[in-house]
Amino acid sequence: DAKTTQPTSMDCAEGRAANLPCNHSTISGNEYVYWYRQIHSQGPQYIIHGLKNNETNEMASLIITEDRKSSTLILPHATLRDTAVYYCIVTISSGSARQLTFGSGTQLTVLP
Amino acid sequence: GAVVSQHPSRVICKSGTSVKIECRSLDFQATTMFWYRQFPKQSLMLMATSNEGSKATYEQGVEKDKFLINHASLTLSTLTVTSAHPEDSSFYICSAVQGAQTHGYTFGSGTRLTVV
Numbered sequence: 513d514a515k516t517t518q519p520t521s522m523d524c525a526e527g528r529a530a531n532l533p534c535n536h537s538t539i540s541g542n543e544y545v546y547w548y549r550q551i552h553s554q555g556p557q558y559i560i561h562g563l564k565n566n567e568t569n570e571m572a573s574l575i576i577t578e579d580r581k582s583s584t585l586i587l588p589h590a591t592l593r594d595t596a597v598y599y600c601i602v603t604i605s606s607g608s609a610r611q612l613t614f615g616s617g618t619q620l621t622v623l624p
Numbered sequence: 625g626a627v628v629s630q631h632p633s634r635v636i637c638k639s640g641t642s643v644k645i646e647c648r649s650l651d652f653q654a655t656t657m658f659w660y661r662q663f664p665k666q667s668l669m670l671m672a673t674s675n676e677g678s679k680a681t682y683e684q685g686v687e688k689d690k691f692l693i694n695h696a697s698l699t700l701s702t703l704t705v706t707s708a709h710p711e712d713s714s715f716y717i718c719s720a721v722q723g724a725q726t727h728g729y730t731f732g733s734g735t736r737l738t739v740v
Contacts, residue, residue: 555630555717555731556668599667611658612719612729614668 513613514539514602521619524594530587532618534600537581542604545576546612547585549596556599556614559585590622626652628720630732637708637739645703645735647718653698654720659691662715662734674701708739 517535524530536545547559560567560574562583567574573586587594597617603610627650637643647657656675660668672688674680674695682688692704701720705712718732 550668553715553734553736555628555719555734557731558729611670611673613670614660616667 513604513610514543516600516602516615518598518600518615518618520616521621523621523623524587524590526592526622526624527589530590530594530620530622532585532587532598532600532620533582534585535582536600536602539580539602543602544604545574545580545583546601546603547572547574547598548601548612548614549594549598550617551593551596559598590620592622592624594620595622596620626720626722626730628654628718628730628732630718630735632735633733634736635738637737639709639739640707642704642706643708643737645705645716645718645737647701647703647720647732649699649720649722649730652720652722654701654722655698656721657695657701658719658721659693659701659703660717660719662717668717671703705737708737710739713737713739 514536544561544563546561548556550556560572562574576583597619599614599617601612629648631646659671661671662668670683671686672680672682674693676695676698680693695701715734717734719729
């Protein structure tokens with residue numbers, strides 16, 4: 513699986529958009545970009561994933577650059593409950609089930 | 625959506641005793657379950673992968689005789705920490721997969737183990 517690089521921490525004002533970057537310059541053609549988050553003392557929660565195209569769901573939007581070497585997770589209107597560690601994971605999504613390899617993630621703190 | 629129930633949420637045990645943690649997929653059949661461990665202020669580290677009906681595959685450095693994993697059915701996997709020591713105190717998290725799709729991964733809420 514390709515290695516990812518994320519900032520250690522970020523702050524965001526409540527109600528504003530939170531933009532979380534992730535670099536994955538060694539991503540290969542069949543690897544997807546996944547985002548999970550972990551609220552303190554809970555299990556990780558799936559947010560969104562994508563291959564090439566930008567994706568949006570009820571939780572967030574995922575913007576992937578054309579060369580696929582980086583991506584940005586966007587929480588359009590951050591709330592205090594969005595304070596969590598956000599993990600960007602790159603892995604293939606076919607064949608036998610593969611474990612997710614978690615990096616250090618980004619601690620997002622939403623400020624009132 | 626898919627729900628994974630993990631029990632207990634927290635447990636305190638005496639050094640030398642064993643503790644069993646259960647991970648259940650409530651509304652789907654999980655062919656594969658993963659067990660992770662997370663120490664304070666660190667990321668999740670994979671301990672082992674279990675497939676229903678077969679022996680678990682352990683990551684390097686994880687003692688299979690200490691961390692016993694059983695995946696006897698498509699909805700239940702258990703992790704038993706045997707002869708627990710204070711250094712085993714950690715947050716243990718399971719993940720269940722429906723099929724082979726990575727976006728089908730659902731995580732349990734975790735178990736906080738404290739060994740005194």
